[in-house]
Amino acid sequence: MTDMLAPGATIGILGGGQLGRMLAVAASRLGLKTHVFEPGANPPAGQVADRLTMAGYDDAEALRTFAEAVDVVTYEFENIPTSALDVIEAIRPIRPGREALRVSQDRLSEKDYLSELGLTTAPYADITDLASLEAALAAFGTPAILKTRRFGYDGKGQVRITDAAQAGDALGELQGAPAVLEGFVDFSAEISIIGARGLDGAVACFDPGENIHREGILRETTVPAAIPASLRTDAVLLAAKILGALDYVGVMGVELFVTPKGLVVNEIAPRVHNSGHWTQNGCAVDQFEQHIRAVAGWPLGDGQRHSNVVMENLIGDDMDRVPELAKRSGAALHLYGKAETRAGRKMGHVNLVTPLS
Amino acid sequence: MTDMLAPGATIGILGGGQLGRMLAVAASRLGLKTHVFEPGANPPAGQVADRLTMAGYDDAEALRTFAEAVDVVTYEFENIPTSALDVIEAIRPIRPGREALRVSQDRLSEKDYLSELGLTTAPYADITDLASLEAALAAFGTPAILKTRRFGYDGKGQVRITDAAQAGDALGELQGAPAVLEGFVDFSAEISIIGARGLDGAVACFDPGENIHREGILRETTVPAAIPASLRTDAVLLAAKILGALDYVGVMGVELFVTPKGLVVNEIAPRVHNSGHWTQNGCAVDQFEQHIRAVAGWPLGDGQRHSNVVMENLIGDDMDRVPELAKRSGAALHLYGKAETRAGRKMGHVNLVTPLS
Numbered sequence: 001m002t003d004m005l006a007p008g009a010t011i012g013i014l015g016g017g018q019l020g021r022m023l024a025v026a027a028s029r030l031g032l033k034t035h036v037f038e039p040g041a042n043p044p045a046g047q048v049a050d051r052l053t054m055a056g057y058d059d060a061e062a063l064r065t066f067a068e069a070v071d072v073v074t075y076e077f078e079n080i081p082t083s084a085l086d087v088i089e090a091i092r093p094i095r096p097g098r099e100a101l102r103v104s105q106d107r108l109s110e111k112d113y114l115s116e117l118g119l120t121t122a123p124y125a126d127i128t129d130l131a132s133l134e135a136a137l138a139a140f141g142t143p144a145i146l147k148t149r150r151f152g153y154d155g156k157g158q159v160r161i162t163d164a165a166q167a168g169d170a171l172g173e174l175q176g177a178p179a180v181l182e183g184f185v186d187f188s189a190e191i192s193i194i195g196a197r198g199l200d201g202a203v204a205c206f207d208p209g210e211n212i213h214r215e216g217i218l219r220e221t222t223v224p225a226a227i228p229a230s231l232r233t234d235a236v237l238l239a240a241k242i243l244g245a246l247d248y249v250g251v252m253g254v255e256l257f258v259t260p261k262g263l264v265v266n267e268i269a270p271r272v273h274n275s276g277h278w279t280q281n282g283c284a285v286d287q288f289e290q291h292i293r294a295v296a297g298w299p300l301g302d303g304q305r306h307s308n309v310v311m312e313n314l315i316g317d318d319m320d321r322v323p324e325l326a327k328r329s330g331a332a333l334h335l336y337g338k339a340e341t342r343a344g345r346k347m348g349h350v351n352l353v354t355p356l357s
Numbered sequence: 358m359t360d361m362l363a364p365g366a367t368i369g370i371l372g373g374g375q376l377g378r379m380l381a382v383a384a385s386r387l388g389l390k391t392h393v394f395e396p397g398a399n400p401p402a403g404q405v406a407d408r409l410t411m412a413g414y415d416d417a418e419a420l421r422t423f424a425e426a427v428d429v430v431t432y433e434f435e436n437i438p439t440s441a442l443d444v445i446e447a448i449r450p451i452r453p454g455r456e457a458l459r460v461s462q463d464r465l466s467e468k469d470y471l472s473e474l475g476l477t478t479a480p481y482a483d484i485t486d487l488a489s490l491e492a493a494l495a496a497f498g499t500p501a502i503l504k505t506r507r508f509g510y511d512g513k514g515q516v517r518i519t520d521a522a523q524a525g526d527a528l529g530e531l532q533g534a535p536a537v538l539e540g541f542v543d544f545s546a547e548i549s550i551i552g553a554r555g556l557d558g559a560v561a562c563f564d565p566g567e568n569i570h571r572e573g574i575l576r577e578t579t580v581p582a583a584i585p586a587s588l589r590t591d592a593v594l595l596a597a598k599i600l601g602a603l604d605y606v607g608v609m610g611v612e613l614f615v616t617p618k619g620l621v622v623n624e625i626a627p628r629v630h631n632s633g634h635w636t637q638n639g640c641a642v643d644q645f646e647q648h649i650r651a652v653a654g655w656p657l658g659d660g661q662r663h664s665n666v667v668m669e670n671l672i673g674d675d676m677d678r679v680p681e682l683a684k685r686s687g688a689a690l691h692l693y694g695k696a697e698t699r700a701g702r703k704m705g706h707v708n709l710v711t712p713l714s
Contacts, residue, residue: 007692025382028405031692048385050404281641284689284710299684306664327656332641335364335388353641
C-alpha cells in the first residue's frame with residue numbers, strides 16, 4: 001500500500017454538515033487530521049475538525065489554499081460546483097473521482113449510466129416541455145413522479161402526479177428546471193446497500209438495510225433487512241458492478257426497490273449515506289471510517305455486522321425525545337451539534353442495538 | 358434530569374492527551390462541544406476539540422477564562438495542581454469532584470481511604486526515611502515495591518526491592534520523594550473494572566477485563582476476563598462501594614489483583630482508563646461517552662457488552678504494525694494523532710473484536 005497516507009496526514013472535506021462531522025471523527029480514529037471547507041456559518045463538522053475554512057465554492061483563492069493544506073480531498077455531498085472541483089483537482093486528488101460526481105449530480109445521467117450497465121431503474125424520460133411530459137405520462141401511466149435533474153434531496157424538487165391532467169401544474173412547480181419523469185415502481189420494500197471500494201480496487205459491502213421514508217425523508221433503517229439471501233447477494237453484486245464501472249474510491253450508498261422482478265435501482269449517492277448510520281453501532285469499522293480508509297489509500301476495514309440495529313432519524317422536534325432515548329437500554333445516540341432545531345431538519349439519529357438474531 | 362446539559366453546551370477538559378481526545382469525540386456524539394486546556398504543544402485532543410487553550414496550570418487568568426467559557430470541567434489525568442483546581446472550582450463544577458482527586462493523587466491517602474472502606478489493598482507503609490523503610494521491609498518481606506506517593510504512572514516512580522540490603526539504593530533512586538512501600542501480593546491475574554456513577558447516583562459497571570502489563574505499562578486487556586462469576590460480582594460491588602463513598606460523578610478505573618483470598622485493590626484512577634478502551638468496540642456506549650454523560654448530568658448509557666474484545670496497546674515502534682493491523686479482520690484501530698513516535702510512548706491501540714462466546 002504505497003499510497004497509504006500516514007497518520008498525521010490531512011483529509012480535506014468539502015461540506016461541514018453532519019456527514020462531514022462524522023467523517024472527521026472517523027478520520028481522528030485513524031490518527032488522520034481533517035480540514036473542512038464550508039460556506040455556511042457554524043458548520044457541525046467545524047466542532048470536531050482540526051481546521052475549518054469558511055468560504056464559498058466560488059472563492060477560487062480559498063479553494064486553492066485549502067487544497068494545498070491537505071493531502072486528499074473528499075466530500076459529504078454531491079452537488080459541488082464543477083468550477084470548484086476544477087480548482088481543487090489541479091492541486092490534489094479528489095476521491096471519489098469526477099466521473100462519480102458527474103453521473104450522480106444529474107438524475108438523467110445517473111439513470112442513463114445505470115441502464116447502460118444493464119441495471120434496472122424505474123422507467124424514466126427526459127422532460128423538456130409539456131409535450132414530452134404528456135408523452136411520458138401516456139407511456140408510464142400514473143402515479144408518476146416528476147423530479148428536477150439536479151439539486152434534489154430529502155424529497156425536495158419532486159412532484160407526484162396522480163392524473164395526467166396535472167402535468168402543467170407539476171411543470172410549473174419545478175419552475176422550468178430540467179426534469180425527469182419516473183414511472184411508478186410497485187415495490188414491496190425499500191432497501192439500501194452501502195458499498196466501499198479501496199484505492200487498490202478491493203470492494204466491501206455492509207449488510208443491506210431496510211428503509212422507511214416519510215415525506216421524502218429517511219426515517220428508519222433496519223438491519224438485517226427482511227429479504228431473502230439471494231436478494232442480498234444481488235444487492236452486493238449490483239453495488240460492486242457500479243463501484244467497479246466508475247473506478248470508484250470511497251463509500252457509495254445505493255437505494256434499491258425490492259420488486260417481484262428483482263431489485264430496481266432508485267438512486268446512488270457518491271458518499272456516506274444516512275441509511276448507513278447503523279454501521280456506527282453494528283460493525284467494528286463503520287461507513288465513515290470505511291470511506292476515510294478508501295480515500296486515504298488504506299485497506300478497507302472489517303464491516304462484518306456484530307449486532308442487529310434499528311436506526312431512527314431525529315428530525316426537528318424529535319430532539320425532545322433525547323432525554324428519554326438517553327435512558328433507553330441499547331440506545332446509542334448521535335447528535336449533530338446543530339445550533340438550531342428546525343422542522344424537517346436532521347438533528348441526529350439513534351441506533352437501537354440488539355444482539356444478532 | 359433538570360441538571361442535564363443541553364446539546365450545544367461545552368465540556369471543559371483538563372489535559373489534551375489521548376484520553377482527552379477520545380472524551381472529546383464521545384462528547385461530539387452527544388452534540389456537546391469540548392474545550393481542551395493543555396500546557397503542552399500539539400495536544401492530540403486539540404485536533405478534535407471545538408476549542409483549545411494552550412496555557413500552564415499556573416496561569417490563573419487562562420484558567421479563569423477557560424472556566425467561564427465552559428459549562429462543567431472534567432479531566433483526563435489526576436495530577437492537576439490544587440491551585441488550578443481552586444481557580445476553576447470558584448467558577449464551574451469539577452466532575453469527578455475534589456475528594457476523588459485528593460484521594461487518588463497520593464498513594465498513601467488512596468490506600469488509607471480504601472482500607473477505611475473495608476477493602477483489601479497490598480500491605481503498605483508510609484516511608485519517610487531509611488528506618489521506616491527497613492522496618493516495613495522487615496514486616497512485609499521481599500519482594501516489595503517502593504513507590505513515590507505522587508505523580509507516578511506507567512511504572513514511573515517505582516523501584517522493586519528484592520533484598521532488604523537494597524533499601525538505601527532504592528530510597529536514593531526516588532531522590533527523597535515521599536513514598537510508600539507495598540508488600541508482595543501473590544496474584545493469579547490482574548483485572549480492572551471500569552465503573553461509572555451519574556449525577557443522580559446511579560451506578561453502572563462495564564465487564565471486568567483481564568490485563569497484561571510489561572515494564573509497568575499496560576499491554577493488553579481481554580474481555581471477558583477468565584474469572585469466576587462470583588469475582589465479577591465482587592468487582593462490581595467493590596467499585597460501587599468506592600464510587601458511592603466518594604459521591605463520585607464520572608468514570609473510574611479500578612485495578613485489582615485476583616488472589617486466592619479474593620480481590621485486592623491495586624489502584625484507582627478517577628478518570629477513563631486505558632484498560633477500558635475495549636469498550637469502544639465492545640459496547641453501544643463506551644467508557645468515554647459514559648464519562649461525558651455522567652459529568653454532563655445525563656443518564657448513564659447502556660454498557661452491555663456485545664462482543665468479545667482483546668485490546669492491544671500500540672507503543673512506540675508498534676506503529677510499524679499499523680499497515681498490517683489495518684487489514685486484519687475484526688481489527689478496529691484507534692490512533693492518537695501524536696506528532697512524534699517515541700519508545701515507550703502510547704501511540705494508539707487496536708481492539709480485536711470477536712463474537713460473544
